[in-house]
Amino acid sequence: MIYREAGQFKISYGADNAFLPVLQDKFLLLIILTLFWIVFPVFASDFAFQAILLPFLIYSLAAIGLNILTGYAGQLSLGTGGFMGVGAYACYKIITLFPEINIVIAILISGIFSSVVGVLFGLPSLKIKGFYLAISTLAAQFFLVWFFEKVAWLYNYNTSGAIEVPTLYISGITVTGPSAESLVKYYVVLSVISLLTILVINIVRGKMGRQWQAIRDNDIAAEIIGIRLMFSKITAFAVSSYVVGIAGALLVFFWKGAAEANLFEIRLSFEILFMVIIGGLGSILGAYLGALFIVVLPVLINVVPHFLGLSIASATVEHVNLIIIGSLIIAILVIEPHGLSRLWLITREKLRLWPFPY
Amino acid sequence: MILEQILITPWVDMISMPALFFQTIWEGFVSGVLYSLIALGFVLIFKASGIFNFAQGILVVFSALTLIGLHSNGLPAYIAVVVTLLIMALIALGIEKFVLRKLVNQPDIILFMATIGLTYFLIGVGEFIFGGENKVMITKELGLPNDSWVFDVYDDIIIIQQLDFTTVIVALSLVILLTCFHNFTRMGRAVRAVADDHQAALSVGIHLSSIWFVVWFIAGIIALATGIVWGARAGVSFALEVIAYKALPVLMLGGLTSVPGAIIGGILIGILEKIFEIYWGQPLLGGNTETWFAFMLALLILIFKPQGLFGERIIERI
Numbered sequence: 001m002i003y004r005e006a007g008q009f010k011i012s013y014g015a016d017n018a019f020l021p022v023l024q025d026k027f028l029l030l031i032i033l034t035l036f037w038i039v040f041p042v043f044a045s046d047f048a049f050q051a052i053l054l055p056f057l058i059y060s061l062a063a064i065g066l067n068i069l070t071g072y073a074g075q076l077s078l079g080t081g082g083f084m085g086v087g088a089y090a091c092y093k094i095i096t097l098f099p100e101i102n103i104v105i106a107i108l109i110s111g112i113f114s115s116v117v118g119v120l121f122g123l124p125s126l127k128i129k130g131f132y133l134a135i136s137t138l139a140a141q142f143f144l145v146w147f148f149e150k151v152a153w154l155y156n157y158n159t160s161g162a163i164e165v166p167t168l169y170i171s172g173i174t175v176t177g178p179s180a181e182s183l184v185k186y187y188v189v190l191s192v193i194s195l196l197t198i199l200v201i202n203i204v205r206g207k208m209g210r211q212w213q214a215i216r217d218n219d220i221a222a223e224i225i226g227i228r229l230m231f232s233k234i235t236a237f238a239v240s241s242y243v244v245g246i247a248g249a250l251l252v253f254f255w256k257g258a259a260e261a262n263l264f265e266i267r268l269s270f271e272i273l274f275m276v277i278i279g280g281l282g283s284i285l286g287a288y289l290g291a292l293f294i295v296v297l298p299v300l301i302n303v304v305p306h307f308l309g310l311s312i313a314s315a316t317v318e319h320v321n322l323i324i325i326g327s328l329i330i331a332i333l334v335i336e337p338h339g340l341s342r343l344w345l346i347t348r349e350k351l352r353l354w355p356f357p358y
Numbered sequence: 359m360i361l362e363q364i365l366i367t368p369w370v371d372m373i374s375m376p377a378l379f380f381q382t383i384w385e386g387f388v389s390g391v392l393y394s395l396i397a398l399g400f401v402l403i404f405k406a407s408g409i410f411n412f413a414q415g416i417l418v419v420f421s422a423l424t425l426i427g428l429h430s431n432g433l434p435a436y437i438a439v440v441v442t443l444l445i446m447a448l449i450a451l452g453i454e455k456f457v458l459r460k461l462v463n464q465p466d467i468i469l470f471m472a473t474i475g476l477t478y479f480l481i482g483v484g485e486f487i488f489g490g491e492n493k494v495m496i497t498k499e500l501g502l503p504n505d506s507w508v509f510d511v512y513d514d515i516i517i518i519q520q521l522d523f524t525t526v527i528v529a530l531s532l533v534i535l536l537t538c539f540h541n542f543t544r545m546g547r548a549v550r551a552v553a554d555d556h557q558a559a560l561s562v563g564i565h566l567s568s569i570w571f572v573v574w575f576i577a578g579i580i581a582l583a584t585g586i587v588w589g590a591r592a593g594v595s596f597a598l599e600v601i602a603y604k605a606l607p608v609l610m611l612g613g614l615t616s617v618p619g620a621i622i623g624g625i626l627i628g629i630l631e632k633i634f635e636i637y638w639g640q641p642l643l644g645g646n647t648e649t650w651f652a653f654m655l656a657l658l659i660l661i662f663k664p665q666g667l668f669g670e671r672i673i674e675r676i
Contacts, residue, residue, distance in 0.1 A: 076467060124657060128664050131410055131466065135610040135660060138603070139653035150644045266603065270474060277471045319486040326479030330472050334460040337468045 003352040019201065036190060041183055049182035054189060054255045056295045058247055061193050063275040063287035064200055065243030070273070071282035072204055073236035074216025075125050079137030080272040082144035083241045084248025085264030086114035089154050091249035092163045096156055103168045103175055104192065107249045111242040117144070118241025125233050129219075141266050148261035162260040165253050176253050185254045192250065196243060201284055203239060212236050213282070244272075278332055280339025289340040297325060368637035381516050382636050383629055388522040390628020391529045395584040396605040397612065397620035398533070399577040404614050405553040406573040407458065410466060412473040415602020416480045417578060421446055422585030422594040423488045426496060435499035439582070446578030454571045481596060492597075495589035502590060525587040532583055533621060536576070545572060607656035613669020623667065627652045 003024050010016045020026050044053060066080050091110035094101065121140040125133055148154055155163045167177030174180040175188055203209055211232045214222035223229050252259045271294060279290025301321050336343050372379045399414040424445055428438040457472055498504065503520035540546040551559040552569045560566055588598065608627050612619025631651045639647030665671055 124661055128660050131614065132610055132660055132664060132666070135607060135653060135656050138606060139650060139657045142650035142653050146646060146649050274471070274474070277467070316486070319482045322478050322482030323486065326475045326477070326482055329475030329478065330457055333468055333472050333475065337461070337464045
């Protein structure tokens with residue numbers, strides 16, 4: 001009943017091709033957008049911005065980037081952390097070399113650098129397939145982290161070896177650095193992410209995205225029907241690393257405030273991969289759901305015993321956290337290997353018929 | 359000038375200081391053997407169930423920690439080993455029952471993710487029970503030698519730790535035992551059958567879940583052996599987890615399905631990365647190249663041999 005699309009007629013080809021053909025989906029999206037653009041910023045505390053909203057948005061973007069590569073084009077990548085690092089370091093160098101440049105533009109440019117690096121390590125994918133391909137991105141991961149540590153030019157010869165975000169302004173408003181308000185940071189991040197999400201949704205719906213999916217499903221068959229394997233795989237690596245690199249730059253500039261090379265180590269790559277898998281491979285919605293799950297769950301586990309009046313040592317909380325996350329990951333994979341986004345689709349289908357059995 | 363440093367100086371150094379060269383090779387060889395041991399656990403499980411088992415590294419840490427924990431609670435060393443093996447069997451049983459059986463026939467990447475979930479779980483449980491600090495392996499109680507042999511070569515000395523020598527012996531005997539098990543026992547034949555074709559094996563009456571249990575249990579035994587010898591060298595803590603990453607290039611290099619590949623790949627990577635670090639990495643690149651050299655080497659070789667040195671050819675069909 002709730003999701004019944006009876007009576008919604010499509011009278012033009014454009015309407016048939018619409019991103020959300022069903023009216024209820026549009027309402028839902030509108031509600032979500034209002035929540036994120038108006039309701040959350042008004043009511044959220046500083047803690048909520050720092051602990052939930054900012055990391056959620058930034059990790060979602062990284063997960064979307066990885067999803068392009070792993071979910072849509074079917075190339076397993078374990079180097080997301082390294083590519084995020086390239087974006088972050090590139091952005092830092094751009095900002096320090098050209099201080100008057102607008103930070104948003106600098107971030108969009110820094111994605112290009114990670115894109116180039118991504119293509120470089122994506123080249124072996126033409127020859128190496130399946131799990132063997134993981135070695136290529138793993139090599140990128142370990143090499144890049146080592147590179148960030150050893151090349152002092154990248155962090156401007158700081159004695160701490162870390163990149164520290166300078167205070168930057170957009171038309172007089174502080175947007176980065178320790179004195180910037182969370183609300184401002186949030187809106188900048190939200191705008192960048194909204195923009196990129198729209199872009200990515202349309203790329204994966206378009207010609208390029210369909211080619212990627214054809215390659216994922218069977219690359220020999222795809223080649224036979226005339227898809228250029230090399231071009232498609234390389235573009236998948238390029239677009240994916242571009243998005244991931246921007247996520248890395250946002251991570252450092254708008255959330256962490258400072259970063260050392262070890263922030264981008266393999267643990268980060270796995271975290272992002274988890275979001276993609278738990279959310280659902282090949283689904284933009286899934287990237288958001290997965291990020292929500294991985295970001296909010298630890299916060300909840302930290303907060304819940306506090307509410308119940310139990311006092312648990314923080315080290316214990318961390319261990320319990322790992323145990324719960326580990327078992328939940330397995331549980332979700334067992335219940336629905338296609339991820340949370342598939343669960344949503346099933347719910348939607350049920351709502352369509354409800355309250356009638358068929 | 360820079361070309362000379364890259365192309366000529368290292369070779370000259372190798373010849374002019376043979377003792378250092380041999381020492382480097384020996385140390386690379388020993389760490390290579392340890393990489394192979396971990397890779398062996400990976401290969402066994404990959405062959406028998408098609409699962410890319412990321413949890414092998416954490417099994418190593420977990421078993422070593424259990425052994426130390428049991429010993430510090432008053433159990434004699436050898437009984438502690440037996441009890442640890444029983445615990446590893448329980449873990450294998452749990453993995454088979456609660457993870458593998460539910461995920462039969464899922465895509466590879468889902469199973470891979472499940473083993474990473476398992477890794478998180480085991481890290482959490484391990485730190486919860488044993489704490490996160492570094493522990494010392496009970497080498498003396500297990501009767502492992504602690505001395506070292508010193509050889510004179512051209513007025514230089516080569517030091518060989520007896521412990522390292524034991525490591526090599528342990529690894530060698532494990533491989534021989536494993537080969538015997540695979541080739542000469544009923545169970546081993548069943549494992550090979552399952553590795554070949556799950557469904558055909560099922561249809562001739564092989565009990566699939568008991569085979570998986572056995573394979574994970576063997577992986578547990580290998581993990582314990584690795585944990586003891588590696589822990590004796592470097593202490594036991596969850597930092598050891600990183601060696602699991604080292605096993606990945608070893609696997610890729612050797613081919614995911616090949617036991618000899620895992621061993622040769624491990625030794626090759628162990629030796630080459632040590633030599634590269636000593637002769638090229640430290641003088642020219644600022645050191646610590648061991649973190650990525652293995653991956654780059656494996657990547658380079660895979661470009662020319664996409665299934666690794668000894669892996670099964672993947673035949674693609676539409």
